[in-house]
Structures are given as structure tokens and as C-alpha cells.
Amino acid sequence: MTEIKQLSPQDEFTGFYLLKELDVRQTNATPPKDYFDIVLSDSSGQISAKYWDVSTADKETFFPMMLVKVRGIVQLYRERLQVKVTRIRKVTDEDNVSITDFIRSAPIRPVDLVHAIKQSMNSIQDEQIRQIVAYCVGKVEEKLMHYPAAKTHHHAYFAGLAYHMARMLELGDFICKQRPFLKPDYIKAGIILHDIAKPEEMVAQLGIVSEYSLQGKLIGHIAMASNWITEAAIHSGIPLDAECVLGLQHLVLSHHNLGEWGSPVQPQTAEAVALHHIDALDAKLQMVEDALDTTPETEPWTPMIRGLENKAIYKLGTN
Numbered sequence: 183m184t185e186i187k188q189l190s191p192q193d194e195f196t197g198f199y200l201l202k203e204l205d206v207r208q209t210n211a212t213p214p215k216d217y218f219d220i221v222l223s224d225s226s227g228q229i230s231a232k233y234w235d236v237s238t239a240d241k242e243t244f245f246p247m248m249l250v251k252v253r254g255i256v257q258l259y260r261e262r263l264q265v266k267v268t269r270i271r272k273v274t275d276e277d278n279v280s281i282t283d284f285i286r287s288a289p290i291r292p293v294d295l296v297h298a299i300k301q302s303m304n305s306i307q308d309e310q311i312r313q314i315v316a317y318c319v320g321k322v323e324e325k326l327m328h329y330p331a332a333k334t335h336h337h338a339y340f341a342g343l344a345y346h347m348a349r350m351l352e353l354g355d356f357i358c359k360q361r362p363f364l365k366p367d368y369i370k371a372g373i374i375l376h377d378i379a380k381p382e383e384m385v386a387q388l389g390i391v392s393e394y395s396l397q398g399k400l401i402g403h404i405a406m407a408s409n410w411i412t413e414a415a416i417h418s419g420i421p422l423d424a425e426c427v428l429g430l431q432h433l434v435l436s437h438h439n440l441g442e443w444g445s446p447v448q449p450q451t452a453e454a455v456a457l458h459h460i461d462a463l464d465a466k467l468q469m470v471e472d473a474l475d476t477t478p479e480t481e482p483w484t485p486m487i488r489g490l491e492n493k494a495i496y497k498l499g500t501n
Contacts, residue, residue, distance in 0.1 A: 227476030340389030
């Protein structure tokens with residue numbers, strides 16, 4: 183089977199893929215005709231596709247998160263690869279394929295990632311901070327085993343959120359050793375808590391986000407995590423005006439840095455400044471790594487990366 187990463191312009195191919203996204207749209211013709219705007223994916227990446235002249239039966243047959251067999255032609259549209267689907271059908275039992283073969287996942291086992299996160303949590307010296315973090319982790323511990331960190335931007339795959347946290351904890355440990363004025367308890371807690379509410383913000387299956395929850399749309403993960411810290415403090419009998427409670431809430435509320443990025447306040451503690459940049463470094467490098475991993479080896483440039491101001495990345499050593 184041809185992996186998505188291996189596709190090049192003008193390739194004619196047939197293979198099995200996950201129908202990650204599907205929208206029914208209409209052409210500009212008179213009268214307009216329905217077509218499928220599709221995202222096909224496998225463990226190597228994803229690609230946009232179009233299936234023209236959609237029938238009523240097609241609209242009743244094909245849905246997102248379905249395995250399909252596709253025949254298509256790879257085209258170049260606005261400097262990006264796109265598939266023109268010529269034939270498509272649902273997978274049958276006789277095809278002997280499983281959906282787990284077509285999803286991307288973190289390169290480390292989820293159980294090991296969660297173990298590393300809990301080890302870091304248990305190493306927090308301040309008892310009140312540790313109690314608050316443990317309470318919040320307990321609300322989503324099962325979902326940490328499989329939830330992505332985002333819908334599209336970074337770590338958008340099976341167990342991506344736990345992988346993001348674990349890699350940030352590694353960075354945080356290094357920075358605390360390099361900058362001794364930073365308080366490790368707050369760095370560890372901030373890293374674990376900053377995205378802890380994302381499993382309640384998004385609706386995901388097999389690491390793929392289908393939509394945002396009602397809470398996610400109306401409140402968002404930043405405000406939810408701050409609320410959870412309040413819940414945890416009440417549960418543990420910690421005064422809500424205690425410095426540790428305010429410090430943890432500030433870490434969460436400021437980690438996106440700017441109001442237009444979702445943060446109601448900017449970082450105003452040393453640990454909050456560090457957390458923002460640790461988060462940004464891991465997220466942006468992961469965007470680059472994901473783009474490099476899913477770009478065909480014959481291509482010297484990745485596609486444009488939205489989270490990097492729509493810049494493409496050049497692969498050194500390809501010439």
C-alpha cells in the first residue's frame with residue numbers, strides 16, 4: 183500500500199486510508215454540484231482530497247473516522263499536494279485492515295508517558311502544590327493515555343498531550359538546573375497543569391479531534407484548568423488566597439502570553455515566563471518535526487506550517 187508520505191505529483195495510486203475529515207460542499211457551477219472535501223490520513227501523515235460528483239447514496243455511505251479504499255491521482259494545487267479521488271468504497275472484513283494501523287501516535291508508550299508525568303508530580307516538594315496537581319491529574323488520568331494535545335497545531339495524535347507534557351518536563355528540569363532562581367515545584371506543576379483540561383475541551387477518538395465540547399467552546403481549557411485549581415484547593419482545605427493557589431492559577435492563565443492567544447494575563451512571575459517559553463519551544467519544534475516526518479523524502483521543503491506564521495521548512499542536506 184502507498185503511504186501518504188510517499189505520494190508525489192502525478193502519482194496514480196490505490197490504498198486504504200482513514201477518512202479523517204469529510205465535508206459536503208458545492209461547486210461554483212450553475213447549477214452547483216455537491217462534492218466531498220476530504221482529509222485522508224494514515225500513520226505517515228495526511229493529505230487533502232476532493233471527490234467530485236457526489237451522489238445521494240455517497241452522502242449516506244461515507245462519514246468521518248471510517249476506513250476506506252481509495253483510488254486517486256495526486257495533483258499540485260496552490261503548491262500543495264492534493265488527491266483527486268476517482269473511486270472510493272468502504273472497507274470490508276475481507277480487506278483485513280484495522281483502524282489502529284492508520285493512526286499516528288506518540289513515539290513512546292502512553293503508559294510510560296503517564297508514569298513519567300506522575301513521577302514528576304510526586305517529586306514536588308511542596309505538599310499543597312502536590313495535592314492540587316494530583317487532584318487535577320486525577321480528573322483526566324485515563325484520558326491522558328490517549329488524548330492529543332490539539333486538533334491540528336502540535337502533538338495532534340494518539341497520546342500527544344502526555345507526550346507534550348513529558349517532553350516539557352524534560353526541558354523544565356534542564357532549565358531549572360541552568361537557572362537556579364527558578365522554583366522547580368512551580369515549573370513542574372505549571373507544565374502538568376497548563377493543558378490539563380484539554381481532554382474536557384475537545385472531543386477525540388483514537389487521538390483525532392472531531393469537535394470542541396460545549397465547555398471547550400464556552401469556557402476553554404485555560405479557564406477550566408484555573409477553575410480546577412480552585413476546586414482542588416477547596417477539596418484539600420487550602421485557602422483560595424494562598425500564594426501557591428494564586429501562583430498556580432497565574433501559571434495556567436498566562437501560559438499563552440497574550441490576550442489574542444487566549445491568555446487573560448501576561449506572565450508576571452519568573453516561573454510563568456519560563457513556562458510560556460518551554461511550552462512554545464516544545465510546541466513549535468514538534469510542528470517542525472511533524473512536518474519533516476510527513477514530507478516525502480524527495481521534497482526539499484515541507485508544506486507551510488500554520489503555527490510558524492505559514493512558513494515552510496527547508497531540509498538541509500537534500501541537495
